[in-house]
Amino acid sequence: MAVFQAALLNELEKLYKKKKVLVAILLSLAVIVIGQLVIVGVRSGFGLRGTGSVEFPMLVLSVVVNTILPLFTALVAIDSFSGEFTQNSMRITLTRPVSRFKIYTAKITAIVLFILGALLLLLVFSLLAGFIFNTNSATLDSLSRTVFSYFVSLLPLTVLALAIALLANIFKSGIAVFFVSILTFLALKVLGVLFSQYSSLFLTTQLDWYNLFLVNSFPMLKILRQFLIMLGSGIMLFTAGFYIFDKKEF
Amino acid sequence: MKFKKKSVMLVSFTVGTLLLATTALADIASKSGYDELKGAIKLTTEQASEKFDSFTLDYSMALKDNGKTLESSNETLKVDRTKDASENISSGLSANGDKRSSQSYSDKTTMIRVSESDPTYYVTEFTKERKDEAFNNPFKEEEAADIEKIVDAVVGSLKDHVVVTENPDGSKAITGSLTEVQIPSLVNAVASFQLKQEFNNQNNNQNNSKMPRLTKDVFVKEVKGSAKVNADGVMESILGTAVLSGKDEQGTVHEISLEALVKVMDINTTTVTKPDLTGKKVVKDIARYGDAEMSNPEKFVGKFKNDIIIEKDNKFIKVGERFVDITQIDGKSVTGRYYSEFKPEFEEYAASLSDFKFEAKFEQDQKTSANFEGTNDSGDKVRGHIYLSEYEGQVNFNIDNFNGSFGSGLMFNSSFSPVLD
Numbered sequence: 001m002a003v004f005q006a007a008l009l010n011e012l013e014k015l016y017k018k019k020k021v022l023v024a025i026l027l028s029l030a031v032i033v034i035g036q037l038v039i040v041g042v043r044s045g046f047g048l049r050g051t052g053s054v055e056f057p058m059l060v061l062s063v064v065v066n067t068i069l070p071l072f073t074a075l076v077a078i079d080s081f082s083g084e085f086t087q088n089s090m091r092i093t094l095t096r097p098v099s100r101f102k103i104y105t106a107k108i109t110a111i112v113l114f115i116l117g118a119l120l121l122l123l124v125f126s127l128l129a130g131f132i133f134n135t136n137s138a139t140l141d142s143l144s145r146t147v148f149s150y151f152v153s154l155l156p157l158t159v160l161a162l163a164i165a166l167l168a169n170i171f172k173s174g175i176a177v178f179f180v181s182i183l184t185f186l187a188l189k190v191l192g193v194l195f196s197q198y199s200s201l202f203l204t205t206q207l208d209w210y211n212l213f214l215v216n217s218f219p220m221l222k223i224l225r226q227f228l229i230m231l232g233s234g235i236m237l238f239t240a241g242f243y244i245f246d247k248k249e250f
Numbered sequence: 251m252k253f254k255k256k257s258v259m260l261v262s263f264t265v266g267t268l269l270l271a272t273t274a275l276a277d278i279a280s281k282s283g284y285d286e287l288k289g290a291i292k293l294t295t296e297q298a299s300e301k302f303d304s305f306t307l308d309y310s311m312a313l314k315d316n317g318k319t320l321e322s323s324n325e326t327l328k329v330d331r332t333k334d335a336s337e338n339i340s341s342g343l344s345a346n347g348d349k350r351s352s353q354s355y356s357d358k359t360t361m362i363r364v365s366e367s368d369p370t371y372y373v374t375e376f377t378k379e380r381k382d383e384a385f386n387n388p389f390k391e392e393e394a395a396d397i398e399k400i401v402d403a404v405v406g407s408l409k410d411h412v413v414v415t416e417n418p419d420g421s422k423a424i425t426g427s428l429t430e431v432q433i434p435s436l437v438n439a440v441a442s443f444q445l446k447q448e449f450n451n452q453n454n455n456q457n458n459s460k461m462p463r464l465t466k467d468v469f470v471k472e473v474k475g476s477a478k479v480n481a482d483g484v485m486e487s488i489l490g491t492a493v494l495s496g497k498d499e500q501g502t503v504h505e506i507s508l509e510a511l512v513k514v515m516d517i518n519t520t521t522v523t524k525p526d527l528t529g530k531k532v533v534k535d536i537a538r539y540g541d542a543e544m545s546n547p548e549k550f551v552g553k554f555k556n557d558i559i560i561e562k563d564n565k566f567i568k569v570g571e572r573f574v575d576i577t578q579i580d581g582k583s584v585t586g587r588y589y590s591e592f593k594p595e596f597e598e599y600a601a602s603l604s605d606f607k608f609e610a611k612f613e614q615d616q617k618t619s620a621n622f623e624g625t626n627d628s629g630d631k632v633r634g635h636i637y638l639s640e641y642e643g644q645v646n647f648n649i650d651n652f653n654g655s656f657g658s659g660l661m662f663n664s665s666f667s668p669v670l671d
């Protein structure tokens with residue numbers, strides 16, 4: 001465990017040193033500021049309320065979970081694998097007395113922590129903006145549902161990170177991975193609209209699964225099914241990704 | 251050790267695959283509440299248009315502002331499919347406080363209307379039996395499947411908000427409710443903008459109405475719905491409520507709620523009765539329209555004219571007449587001549603209007619309208635369209651490539667009335 005901790009710390013530090021984290025933070029804040037400006041504009045311009053204090057974080061989540069969060073997940077995951085493959089710094093990591101399994105897990109964990117950090121940041125700032133600039137519409141129920149929605153979004157994003165890590169291990173070039181991911185993402189989005197009865201199987205639809213937690217009646221079975229689908233695909237992606245990573249020669 | 255690692259990987263991959271595959275299958279197979287709702291609506295409309303001999307459809311709607319009724323309406327449609335007859339009773343209260351109520355009856359050969367404000371029975375008798383279906387299944391229309399797909403995509407994740415509870419007797423209750431936090435912000439914004447515009451527009455059109463004018467902080471607060479489905483899968487009632495909240499110019503908060511209830515009742519036990527007209531004031535009318543085939547087209551042989559006028563010294567002055575002279579007509583074609591005559595003092599205008607003979611073949615399934623082509627005196631081709639209106643006793647005669655009517659100041663339209671004296 002100590003070895004794993006060291007590997008994780010190592011990965012986190014590498015992540016932290018990258019400019020991408022800073023860009024991610026700035027972009028997240030920018031989304032909140034722009035979103036709030038749009039809401040204020042809509043309110044004074046069209047006479048609509050736009051959003052209330054709790055709806056604003058939900059609006060932010062619905063936007064970022066389909067745009068900048070997957071984008072940064074992809075960038076960080078690609079950087080963590082393809083970046084190190086091409087710079088040959090992976091060799092340095094591998095020469096340490098840490099098993100490849102632990103390195104792979106540490107890398108994935110670091111990415112997941114990064115996503116969690118981004119979600120928390122977005123949650124805190126959008127709640128702040130929501131309460132400062134919007135009419136209060138919060139109830140304990142809606143507030144807790146909002147906070148919960150942010151946390152459950154971590155799961156589909158983790159599956160996305162695992163999928164991209166697998167791609168990064170298949171293709172050598174980071175750019176290739178990036179384009180394949182984006183094209184697949186868009187294709188799945190379109191397929192989800194065309195075949196809406198199967199859409200719950202697509203990762204792009206699962207990104208919106210936080211909506212299930214907003215339903216009054218709390219559709220337990222549906223949540224469970226979605227959770228198991230994500231769990232199953234997560235396990236598959238992790239195993240496949242690790243298999244290739246384990247077999248790779250550097 | 252090597253072997254162990256490989257088998258662990260194999261096992262975990264298999265477990266992942268199985269987990270994914272089984273839940274995926276279960277997920278596809280599971281019928282969501284939304285699907286059940288859709289199924290019930292489809293089944294009900296299908297049965298209503300094909301299977302039930304008779305039924306009663308009751309529709310009522312109310313618009314309330316902070317609980318005070320602004321507008322309401324109630325409609326009861328009784329349909330007897332065996333007789334192809336239907337009866338419609340409607341009543342309502344409009345926003346400016348007017349009450350209205352009316353009743354209508356329709357079967358294959360007659361249509362009767364009467365309203366409370368005017369107790370005269372207006373009876374329309376049809377010359378031919380109508381083949382009108384009393385109730386059409388909207389899901390049988392061509393575009394229905396495409397529209398359904400679009401609706402499915404738009405509804406998207408909101409599908410999960412529909413909940414079904416099954417009762418011991420096999421009937422089902424389908425409910426759904428959305429509060430502001432559950433309605434996606436974009437949907438809410440677009441919907442509330444649309445509603446606000448519609449609401450305020452309606453306001454402008456009606457003076458002294460009780461409708462509040464919403465200007466600020468408009469949003470959709472709540473959308474609720476519930477439906478009852480009986481053991482046969484037929485929907486017995488569906489109730490929908492939407493609440494729009496907003497402030498008027500004085501800053502007072504208004505909660506406008508719209509409630510709509512549709513009930514299907516008395517399946518196979520509804521009787522439609524023709525109103526008893528004895529001793530009532532009756533206005534009769536014989537309908538000819540909707541009759542694509544004319545039984546006696548020869549009545550159109552003869553001259554039809556319309557006036558050409560100009561504006562002069564702030565007055566309209568008649569300068570001449572245009573004529574369509576139909577010389578021959580049968581079920582397939584119509585021939586004739588188009589020309590104009592001017593009063594002697596306005597002869598200078600004559601050059602701007604042409605004079606030609608035409609022959610037109612009727613369109614296949616419409617024996618009253620035809621496109622024609624002719625050659626005028628200066629040798630130019632003239633194309634146009636002729637329509638014989640049996641209902642108005644007129645000929646509509648349009649020339650496509652017509653020039654010179656507006657530039658010269660001549661005014662006329664395309665309806666020609668028969669020259670009878």
